[in-house]
Amino acid sequence: MADKQALTTGEAAKYCGVNFRTVIRWIERGHLDAYKLPGRGDNRIPIDTFVDFLRQNDMPVPDELIAGDRRLLLFTSPDSPAGELAADLRRHNWDVVLADDPVQLGYLIAKDKPSALLMMDLQYADVASRIMKDVSKDRNEVPKMALLQGNQREIHDGWDSFQWPEQRQVLLDYLDHDGSESH
Numbered sequence: 001m002a003d004k005q006a007l008t009t010g011e012a013a014k015y016c017g018v019n020f021r022t023v024i025r026w027i028e029r030g031h032l033d034a035y036k037l038p039g040r041g042d043n044r045i046p047i048d049t050f051v052d053f054l055r056q057n058d059m060p061v062p063d064e065l066i067a068g069d070r071r072l073l074l075f076t077s078p079d080s081p082a083g084e085l086a087a088d089l090r091r092h093n094w095d096v097v098l099a100d101d102p103v104q105l106g107y108l109i110a111k112d113k114p115s116a117l118l119m120m121d122l123q124y125a126d127v128a129s130r131i132m133k134d135v136s137k138d139r140n141e142v143p144k145m146a147l148l149q150g151n152q153r154e155i156h157d158g159w160d161s162f163q164w165p166e167q168r169q170v171l172l173d174y175l176d177h178d179g180s181e182s183h
Helices: 009-016 020-028 047-056 083-091 102-112 122-135 168-176
Strands: 043-046 071-075 095-099 116-119 144-149 160-163
Touching (some): 009 043, 009 047, 020 043, 043 047, 071 083, 083 095, 102 122, 116 122, 122 144, 160 168
Parallel strands (some): 071 095, 116 144, 144 160
């Protein structure tokens, strides 16, 4: 699906689990942007527009529609308030996967090969860094890795560091731009 740029109303309906006429109503009411093809006037929905629509309506985004370079893994301790951060990241078009178990962390890094890894629990930072480097050897660019810390700032080789939530906007800017800078 990587080479496809738009969906039919039927394809969009299948992703949402609704009838294609419901998708047409969403388009007619202005909830979903689309364009009409010349001639028959069939609707086409740009994939990026459709993904935005799904995210805005808290609907799951199918893996095949997600650009691989926007997958982000967020590792937190089970009692950490990561929901606010995950919501911020999703609003900035990141496909966020949450993990709170170290075994799950390793599995998700290997399976998803995320382009960014954020860690709130620093205990497993060294292991996660090694796994990220191993699975990203075939990527064109190095994944972004950032530690989210409170007032205490530990230095970990290969990681950028941000104080969360104080440096919220700095973190979002870092993720959305190329190059890495330590903070």
